[in-house]
Amino acid sequence: MEGMQYLRVxxxxxxxxxxxxxxxxxxxxxxxxxxxxxxxxxxxxxxxIFTHTPYIGRDSGWGQYEFFxxxxxxxxxxxxxxxxxMANVDEFSxxxxxxGLDFALLKPIDTQFxxxxxxxxxxxxxxxxxxxGLLVISLHKLSVRPDNPLHVSPTMVxxxxxxxxxxxxxxxxxxxxxxATSIWLGRNQTLYDFWFYITNFSRYPMEIYSGTWGRPxxxxxxxxxxxxxxxxxxxxxxxxxxxxxSSLSFSLAAFAIVATVASLLGSRWIFNRALLSYRSAxx
Amino acid sequence: xxxIELCGLSKSYRVYQKQEGLLASLRGLFRREYRDVHAVRGIxxxxxxxxxxxxxxxxxxGKTTTLKLLSGVISPSGxxxxxxxxxxxxxxxxxxxxxxxxxxxKNQLWWDLPAQESFRLHQQIYRIAPEQxxxxxxxxxxxxxxxxxLRQPVRELSLGERMKMELTAALLxxxxxxxxxxPTIGLDVxxxxxxxxxxxxxxxxxxxxxxxxxxxxxxxxxxxRRVVVIAKGRIEYNGSLNGIIDSxxxxxxxxxxxxxxxxxxxxxxxxxIVEDQPPRAKLRVERSALTRTLAAxxxxxxxxxxxxxxxxxxxxxxxxFTQVERDSGAEAQAASGTDSADASTAGxx
Numbered sequence: 001m002e003g004m005q006y007l008r009v010x011x012x013x014x015x016x017x018x019x020x021x022x023x024x025x026x027x028x029x030x031x032x033x034x035x036x037x038x039x040x041x042x043x044x045x046x047x048x049i050f051t052h053t054p055y056i057g058r059d060s061g062w063g064q065y066e067f068f069x070x071x072x073x074x075x076x077x078x079x080x081x082x083x084x085x086m087a088n089v090d091e092f093s094x095x096x097x098x099x100g101l102d103f104a105l106l107k108p109i110d111t112q113f114x115x116x117x118x119x120x121x122x123x124x125x126x127x128x129x130x131x132x133g134l135l136v137i138s139l140h141k142l143s144v145r146p147d148n149p150l151h152v153s154p155t156m157v158x159x160x161x162x163x164x165x166x167x168x169x170x171x172x173x174x175x176x177x178x179x180a181t182s183i184w185l186g187r188n189q190t191l192y193d194f195w196f197y198i199t200n201f202s203r204y205p206m207e208i209y210s211g212t213w214g215r216p217x218x219x220x221x222x223x224x225x226x227x228x229x230x231x232x233x234x235x236x237x238x239x240x241x242x243x244x245x246s247s248l249s250f251s252l253a254a255f256a257i258v259a260t261v262a263s264l265l266g267s268r269w270i271f272n273r274a275l276l277s278y279r280s281a282x283x
Numbered sequence: 284x285x286x287i288e289l290c291g292l293s294k295s296y297r298v299y300q301k302q303e304g305l306l307a308s309l310r311g312l313f314r315r316e317y318r319d320v321h322a323v324r325g326i327x328x329x330x331x332x333x334x335x336x337x338x339x340x341x342x343x344x345g346k347t348t349t350l351k352l353l354s355g356v357i358s359p360s361g362x363x364x365x366x367x368x369x370x371x372x373x374x375x376x377x378x379x380x381x382x383x384x385x386x387x388x389k390n391q392l393w394w395d396l397p398a399q400e401s402f403r404l405h406q407q408i409y410r411i412a413p414e415q416x417x418x419x420x421x422x423x424x425x426x427x428x429x430x431x432x433l434r435q436p437v438r439e440l441s442l443g444e445r446m447k448m449e450l451t452a453a454l455l456x457x458x459x460x461x462x463x464x465x466p467t468i469g470l471d472v473x474x475x476x477x478x479x480x481x482x483x484x485x486x487x488x489x490x491x492x493x494x495x496x497x498x499x500x501x502x503x504x505x506x507x508r509r510v511v512v513i514a515k516g517r518i519e520y521n522g523s524l525n526g527i528i529d530s531x532x533x534x535x536x537x538x539x540x541x542x543x544x545x546x547x548x549x550x551x552x553x554x555x556i557v558e559d560q561p562p563r564a565k566l567r568v569e570r571s572a573l574t575r576t577l578a579a580x581x582x583x584x585x586x587x588x589x590x591x592x593x594x595x596x597x598x599x600x601x602x603x604f605t606q607v608e609r610d611s612g613a614e615a616q617a618a619s620g621t622d623s624a625d626a627s628t629a630g631x632x
Binding site: 005008009012013016019020023024098099100101102103105106107108109111276278279280 | 380408
């Protein structure tokens with residue numbers, strides 16, 4: 001019963017957002033094109049890099065198409081975060097500043113749910129489909145290569161999607177947790193911007209974090225702020241299934257689940273603590 | 284048991300005192316000065332089921348803060364409150380399904396969508412059965428005369444129409460308790476009147492409990508039998524509207540109509556002259572000395588007509604606010620370092 005209510009409310013959020021987007025059609029199309037262009041620019045940049053080198057790091061297993069699998073995973077995760085959460089979390093600090101949060105607190109429904117999903121940015125979903133295209137092409141290239149062709153099993157695909165959703169959950173938790181701090185920090189001040197700096201680190205295979213500087217970074221962004229598992233774990237499941245260090249991959253995959261649960265619980269705790277300190281702006 | 288019970292309810296904030304200038308701002312990065320703002324200082328109040336109670340008070344008196352505490356939007360610094368047996372700031376769904384808060388200065392409807400889309404969302408959030416939803420919606424929009432505007436984006440509605448939509452949205456789930464924070468602010472006379480009529484009918488018809496804050500005495504006079512005057516976070520008066528005059532006004536206004544050849548010279552001995560337009564004069568007379576003064580005037584002047592009135596309610600309330608303001612100013616000086624909220628003295632209009 002409760003679950004059905006949430007589903008219905010979510011679908012109405014989705015529907016209302018779509019109606020709204022359709023009212024501003026030109027804007028919707030422009031936004032879709034803009035995010036597609038940004039993505040193509042990114043892809044072009046990496047394609048350019050791979051004209052200079054066949055792989056990232058010797059023996060790392062990240063050749064061009066393996067990396068493109070990684071890249072499409074980044075696109076999936078980012079587009080899901082942008083579609084469902086980014087606009088809402090963006091607006092969260094504004095709601096705190098203007099006192100608009102009042103209305104969310106009055107409703108007989110979970111406040112975090114309403115705050116996180118009230119608006120859905122359908123135009124960002126275009127990257128999801130672009131990512132799907134890139135993934136299919138890359139997997140095809142990998143499976144028809146003469147040397148060590150890739151076999152993709154249904155289990156791998158299922159695990160891939162599960163871990164991708166875990167990645168979305170981790171990035172979302174980080175986002176809402178950082179944003180909730182504006183309740184304490186007050187006007188126009190929030191740690192939310194840090195999200196963009198931190199998540200930058202998730203966009204590359206974890207092998208690049210090696211050496212004197214790399215190792216501590218890798219440790220921090222795996223265990224303290226687990227953004228490294230966001231893309232790395234699902235991408236490895238498809239692109240690196242037969243690596244000799246698969247036991248490492250296995251423990252990493254197990255850790256990713258723990259990290260997801262911990263992130264969600266942690267962010268919920270921060271969110272609820274923050275609401276206790278909410279002051280509501282003047283009438 | 285009362286439907287709303289407040290006991291020693293208080294709320295204070297710490298506010299960062301920002302100094303003027305760049306240098307002071309930089310200093311503020313390292314050492315900050317805070318000030319405690321006591322928005323609500325120990326309020327005791329009981330409201331019975333079916334009452335329509337008005338909160339009156341100058342800006343910054345703590346009216347809205349009290350409503351926010353009762354809605355559970357903010358938590359108190361001290362004291363207790365129960366509404367329908369619930370502690371508001373626990374924000375239980377069972378409580379949140381049974382009350383509504385309407386704020387004249389904030390809107391909750393989706394700006395770019397027709398109001399009916401927001402209503403549908405409310406239906407799902409409050410789990411209102413479809414038939415009941417349609418019936419309540421049609422009833423409310425019919426009474427408010429906005430049935431034909433449901434398909435228009437909210438941003439294209441006038442302020443009055445939008446307020447009516449906000450009211451409808453708030454009442455869709457048929458709340459038992461309704462908090463109204465300045466619902467008619469900024470509206471023209473016609474829209475104000477319409478909303479008053481609606482609230483009056485709705486409250487009597489459904490016997491719900493309503494707490495209203497408003498700066499318009501007309502709202503209050505038309506709707507509420509009981510008035511709670513709040514100033515500087517404390518209750519200064521709790522009773523009927525007319526009782527305010529008895530409690531707070533020490534004088535009456537006497538209008539004298541003199542015979543044509545009678546001069547009004549020397550009248551100031553009897554009280555403060557408010558108006559002197561021969562052959563008419565108005566003066567304020569101490570209530571306790573009224574009969575004595577009247578007798579003396581009638582003995583000394585040739586008077587054709589006498590009218591004795593209470594001073595206008597607005598005036599009494601405005602002077603009450605000013606008085607409280609002055610008293611607490613002195614208090615604050617005695618205990619320096621603490622000061623109260625917004626120091627505006629704007630009264631009722």
